[in-house]
Amino acid sequence: MEPILEIKHLNSFYRQGGNAFSKGKTVQVLKDVSVTIHQGEVLGLVGESGSGKSTLAKSILGMTEYQGTITHHSRRPQMVFQDPYSSLNPAFTIRRIVEEPLRIYGKYSPQERRRRAEEMLESVGLGPEFHDRKPAQLSGGQRQRVSIAAALILKPKLVILDEAVSALDVTIQDQILDLLMELRETYDLSYLFISHDLNVIYQCCDRVIVMQKGVIVEENTVDGIFDQPVHPYTKQLLKAAE
Ligand code: ADP
Numbered sequence: 001m002e003p004i005l006e007i008k009h010l011n012s013f014y015r016q017g018g019n020a021f022s023k024g025k026t027v028q029v030l031k032d033v034s035v036t037i038h039q040g041e042v043l044g045l046v047g048e049s050g051s052g053k054s055t056l057a058k059s060i061l062g063m064t065e066y067q068g069t070i071t072h073h074s075r076r077p078q079m080v081f082q083d084p085y086s087s088l089n090p091a092f093t094i095r096r097i098v099e100e101p102l103r104i105y106g107k108y109s110p111q112e113r114r115r116r117a118e119e120m121l122e123s124v125g126l127g128p129e130f131h132d133r134k135p136a137q138l139s140g141g142q143r144q145r146v147s148i149a150a151a152l153i154l155k156p157k158l159v160i161l162d163e164a165v166s167a168l169d170v171t172i173q174d175q176i177l178d179l180l181m182e183l184r185e186t187y188d189l190s191y192l193f194i195s196h197d198l199n200v201i202y203q204c205c206d207r208v209i210v211m212q213k214g215v216i217v218e219e220n221t222v223d224g225i226f227d228q229p230v231h232p233y234t235k236q237l238l239k240a241a242e
């Protein structure tokens, strides 16, 4: 399988307390992380809260300081976050929210932007009756559909889903997971699927990496992780998910 993203010996840092006279101190979060995401695969990233999962996502998008190499073999990845409410502009209609990345990109006429946004909303299951609504008029699941449409409008090949279904009830989670798997086929996507919840990871991932305190402690197929976990931390996560 062709790689879509290659990360080698990544060490990621946050800087704290800097000012005009001092750079502040750096806090290292990720330690020697190497991982490859292949075209078309769903790679799960699991670990407890604070283990560094979002930091890996941020490093991929260039939002942290880091050492090591991150090689992209496709267009810029797009990201879907846990809480669609805080990431959707409450003043905009959902059509406008989905159009917005195209405005910034600047290549299309207003008619073409609108057509593309409406088509993308259709493919995430939001018909014309939703186009003029504001985020507050939607359910949590519907808002997450809007976030997904806004992430896909620029036709990325890799999408990072950071706890994208974690805030939703289980039945809504299942609907969004089904949608994500359908969109993956339609648009030939790869996902980095981040979750603290192994049950969700089990439902949708091909391969899984397990992160503890900024270190990848185990990497295997989803069946390998669930049937023959090797690292004590993986076993502990599995026990907690029973
Ligand atoms: P996860 O997504 O697995 O819950 P994070 O990547 O958000 O974990 O956080 C990993 C560690 O990095 C935590 O200890 C957290 O406190 C720290 N951290 C996250 N963001 C920042 C930041 N902007 N500045 C300093 N430390 C941070």
Ligand code: MG
Residues within 6 Å of the ligand: 053, 054, 055, 162, 163
């Ligand atoms: Mg996180």
